[in-house]
Structures are given as structure tokens and as C-alpha cells.
Amino acid sequence: MNFFLLSVIKAAVVAFVLLTTLAYLQWVERKVIAHIQVRLGPSRVGPHGLLQPLADVIKLITKEDLIPPYANKFVYLLAPFLAVTMSLISISVIPFGAEIQVFGQPTWMQLTDLNVGLLLILAVSSMGVYGVALAGWASNNKYSLLGGLRSSAQMISYELPLSLAVASPLLLSNTLSLRQLVQTQAGSILHWNILRLPAPQIVSFIVFMIAGFAETNRVPFDLPEAENELVAGFHTEYSSMKFAAFFMAEYSNMVTVACVTVILFLGGWYPLFAVAWGSNYVPALLFGLAGAVCLFFGLNPVRKRDRITMPVFGVIFLGIAAAFLLAPVQAIFIPLFWFLAKVGLILFTFIWVRGTLPRFRYDQLMHFAWKVLFPVALVNLLVTGLLVAWFS
């Protein structure tokens, strides 16, 4: 009974945290892009626009739910839910942290550990293409159709280099279970697959990231929804919560790709350097620093409202820093901190790239996938295989 109760609690927590993260990821993206582009970003709803995601959700729910008259109704309605379901499933096999004790019951910070967890993620993310392709077809709109076609071609093409890039670290770790994948990388950065001897996986990391950008339809591979060519691509005809579903699917895919990158290449929840060198104090130090900066700007406010908001943030950050020094908190939250920090860094890269690069053309994108990424990943796989065979 305990097992079921625990699973339900874990599922509820993960779902809640994930959905909140998706909403706030969008806020973070808008803020970061805004600051890259010398703007302010959302700043009206709540302090620093922190309630903006909430306002967006209310807006999307209350929007009129339109179905275009010549759409294929069944497929049209099915597509967004296919997209969002498939993208949310992947999170169930992601391990967020090490083993912990809850009510005296040892458990993992993971919903379930399949022995083919990685394959499940690959399979489910391929199913996600159907959502996009069907949405493009069912809307009966020419722009949507073009967007849907582009996206299916793109996602299928990039699946290949992605899978090949995934295969190389698997040779090093010799397992498909995501939990064991992380456990084989235990230790400092030198033990992570990206730098691990005998075959450092830097090339495959880069290939995986690029293919990940393409899989999630992000700039510079955002052709399916290239708004300057195809208005809004496959979701042109979707409004209200159906649009929100596609939006959520995109951000959820981003989170999944970031999590998988961290698990495959960046050592999951393991710290950057050994505990003996004081890696347990890094979170306390970082949050303490953030708190100090906030308090400083609270005392020297740039804007009027900073006098109130900045000290509040400062105190919160200092509180978190203090909590990280407590032994029982450390055991649970330090692995979680490292995992989330790495995921956050990769998500930031996603956003950063969006603020910097222009967009590929359709044929160049295909050319890049088949003539550059695919051979590079293949050669890397061969070299890794040879090195692993030679040294083991």
C-alpha cells in the first residue's frame, strides 16, 4: 500500500512542479529575450511580471474556442492533445535526484525506472510528430499544411543524428536505464560522459544539442512555425486552450531534451566537483550571493518598486541559502539542485540562441541534417566504439 501511496504522491508532485515550470519557463524566456533585446519584458502583472503566466492561462482559457468550418473535426481536436500528452509522458522516466527517505521508506526521485527508459523517450517523442503533422493537415489551411509537412520532414530527419548521438554515450555507460546511466557517471565532471575517458563525448554532445533544437522546433530550426513565412505554421488555426496545448508541448519538449542531455552527458544529479572539495556549499553560496545582490539593489533602488520587491527576494534567497546548510535538507535537495542547475543552464542556452540566430531555409536544414550532422554522428559513434573496445 505504501508503494502505491508514495507513487501517487510522487506523480502529483512531479505533475504540479512540471506544469508550473512550463508556465514559468515561458516567463523566463520572455524576460531573458527581453533583456537581450534591450526591453523590459512582462512587468505589469505582479512584481517583475511574476504573475504573467497566471494571467496568460486565464486569458487562454476564456478565449473563444474556434473550429474552422472545413477542418476535419476529429483529427483537428485530437492533434493538440496528442502533442501535449506525448510530450508530458517522457518526464515519467526522468530521475531528478538520488535515493531519499520519505516517512522511513527509501525511494528514488523518479516516477518509474524502466530498463529501456531512453528508448521510451525516443519513441514517445517520435509519436509527438503526429500531433504536429495531423494539426497541419486537419486545419485545412495552406499555411498549416506547409508547416505540418515541414515539421514532419524535419523531425524525422533529425531523429537519425539524435539517435546516433545518443548511442555513443550508451557505449560508455552500457545501460538504457536512465537511473543507471547517471549512476555510471558518479563523481566530478571528469567522470561525466562528456569528458569521460577513454572516449570523451564532446562531439556527440554538440550533435545531440543541435538535433535537440531541431526536435523541439526552436530557433534556428523553427521552420514549422516560421511566422514570417507561414504566419504561424501548423497551429495557425488553433485558438484558446488548443493553442495552449501546443505551446505546452513545445516547452515540455524543451524540458525533456534538457533533462536527457543532463542525464546522458552531464552526470545527472552529481556535483561539478567532489564533496571533499566543498561542493555541498555551492548552493548555499550561490543563493547567499543572489540574496546579497537583491538586498544591495533594495537599498539602492533603480526603480521605485524595487525598494519593496528587492528586499523580499533577498530575504527569500538568504532563507534558501540557510536551508541548504541544514544536514537533512542537504541530503534531499543538493542532488536536486545540481540536476536543476544543469537543466536550467541548457534551457538558458535554448533561449539565448533564440535571441541571437536567424532561421535556416528548408532545404539547408535538410542538407545540414543529412550531410553534416549524420556523418559526424556516425564517425563519432565508430570512434567511440573503437576506443571503448580497445581500452576495456
Place this chain on the structure above:
Amino acid sequence: MGDHDIPGLTAIEAEAPEPPSDSTAPRPRRMLLNMGPQHPSTHGVLRLQLELDGENIVSAQPDIGYLHTGIEKEFEVKNYQQDVTLTDRIDYLAPLSNNLCYCLAVEKLLGLEIPPMAQWQRVLLTELTRLNSHLVWLGTHAIDIGAMSVFLYCFREREDILRIFEMYSSQRMMTSYFRIGGLALEPPRGWQKRIKDFIDVFPSRVDEYEELLTNNRIWINRTRGVGILPLEDMLDLGVTGPMLRAAGLSWDTRKTEPYSSYEKFDFEIPTRSETDVYARYLVRIEEMRQSTRIITQALEGMPSGRWTADAPHVVLPDREKMKTQMEALIYHFKIVTEGFNVPAGEVYQVIESPRGEVGYYVVSDGTAKPYRVHVRGPSFGNLQAVPEMVQGTLIADVIAGIGSMDFVLGDADR
């Protein structure tokens, strides 16, 4: 889609370009895509009828007229000085260039001598207009190709320019600052400092854009070898401006037919020979740098003196004189109530606007209102190149191609 009865669709289908019927073999199935008039990157209300084979373009038909406002007819019902305000609305991204061209045309009919100070101010402000227009072009062109940040960087600098315009004329866009006979107002106090502040930072900002785009692999892939049109075709179609210069022809009316004392300024006409979108990008970027040079020279060598011509029957008198001198009051009353008569005749004046050659053909019948004003908008000529340029390319190239033409639909439709 023929079995659905959508109102208006049959009319659109009837308008569609007929595919060539010379082949007896079964035609491949093609898609007709209406791009615009409501589309994010047709820069206003251009409508393109694209015949698509997959993503390849079989044919393209631009359709203009959605922004037709009858401006040319309206010229005939207002008097000469009032017509200046209409010229702003023609090319709303380069209003001062249009002001200048119209004023020069009417001044030629009147035989007015414009004092050097006004001429130099005109040069300075039209070059600022060129920067303004090129910034909007670069920003929108970049965002069309997906580089979102460049758009906002460009608009940051454009904001500075608009503030300068606001300082001069208390209007940001539709300034109408040039009037027949000189300038509308005396240049405001402290204009030198404002322009100097802007000119000091601007070159580094252009470097910033170049850093993001010029050597960017994706940008080069998207623009090099795209939208090629041979020089002879361009000349046949009436294309002017940076597009022509990117095809290797060093044609710029600022050099070939100098006006408003452009001959006294030292600047170069950037040319490239590749004729593609990338060459047009490089030419316009270099034009921005050259404009900065001209503005610097105008700022340093600005002559002093009056800002209006010595022509009391055309130029409104000072308020002070109007209140103290009977003669000035009479002139004021006459100019305000009935305008001024322009000797009968016709004149055609050409200047180099940011988009190319803008020409005003003014016919006067001796009254206070023009008999006819015809505008040669550079956008209209440039748009004619669309079908030739995009044939056989991809949808993404259409966006890059029409972005590189830098047209304003108000200028094409009038």
C-alpha cells in the same frame, strides 16, 4: 476545394493566374497560395499570388492597390504649401525625402533661391531620414529571416532619430519640416549637440548589427545567391536605388544630378556586383556609414544665415514683423487665405530617396493649386521585379527577396 461554397472564393479563383496551357501532358497538381494582404512579412498590404509546387514557386503575381488613398488627386485640391503635408504620407518611412523632392520641384517653378543654411539643414535631415528608413529596413528584413534581436536594436537607434525629428518639428514621423522656400521653423536650440551625440554612437551600433549578421553562416546561407536579377532586367523594369547599386551600377542622383548642394559633400557610392540579397544588405549597411559621414560634414560646416528664402510672397513673415509692419501683415493674410500663385509650366525633379529615385512631376496652370502632380515612387518600380526575382525559388526566398527590395506600399499605391 471546389465543392465548398465559400463566398468570394470563386472570384479569387477566377483571378488566379492561368497556368501555361501549351503542354499536353497532365499537369502536376499545384497549390495556389495567397500570401497577404494580411501576412506578417509582406511589409504592409502587398498581396502575392504564389503558385506552388511543394515549396517551390512556379509563378508569383504581386497585387498592389490595397493602400491606394488617392493622394495624387488630392494634390490638386489643396494649395502648394498645403500639399507638402501630403508628401509625408506617400512614403511614410522616408517623409523628409518626399518633402524635399516636392519642395525642390515647386521651387524650380518659382525660381526661388534657397539660402545655404536651409540647404545644408535639408541635406542633414534627409540623410537622417535615410538612416531611419534603412534601420527599419534592416530590422524588418532581419526579423523576416528570423534574427529577432536585430529588429529591436535597430528600433532603438530609430527612436533616437525620431526624437531628433520631434525636436525639430514636434512631429516624429509626418514632420513636414521642409516647406516651399526653406524650412518650416528655425532649427531648435541645441540641435548640434543632439545630432552629435547620435552620430558619436551610431557607427558602433552599425558594427553591432554587422557582428550579428555579416559573418553569420546562417545569414549568409539565407541571403547569398538568393533573389538574383540581372542588371539589364532591372534597368528594363525600372528598378532604382540600392538594388541597382548592388548589381554593380553606380547610379545615385546625389552624385549624378546633385541637388540641395550635395555636390559640396564628400561621400562615396557603395556598389557591389553580386546582385543578390546579401549584396543589397552590404550596400545598405555601407550607405548608412556614408550617410553618417555626410551628417558629420553637415554638422561641422553648417553655414549661418536665414532658414527661409527672401521671397515675401511665398514664405510666411515672422510673427513679430507680422504684428508690427503693415506690409508683412498683408503678405501673411494673402499667403494664409489663398496661397501663392506659381507661374504656369511643368517641372520634373528627381532625388535619391532611401529606396531609390523618387520623382515629382508638377504641372502648374498659374493658379495657387497645382494642375497635376505625379509621383514616381521607387517602390512601384522595384516591386515590378518581384515575379522575375522569385520564380523557381523557395517560399523562404520570397521572404528574403521581397525583404531586400525595401518597398513601402504607400509609395507604390499612393
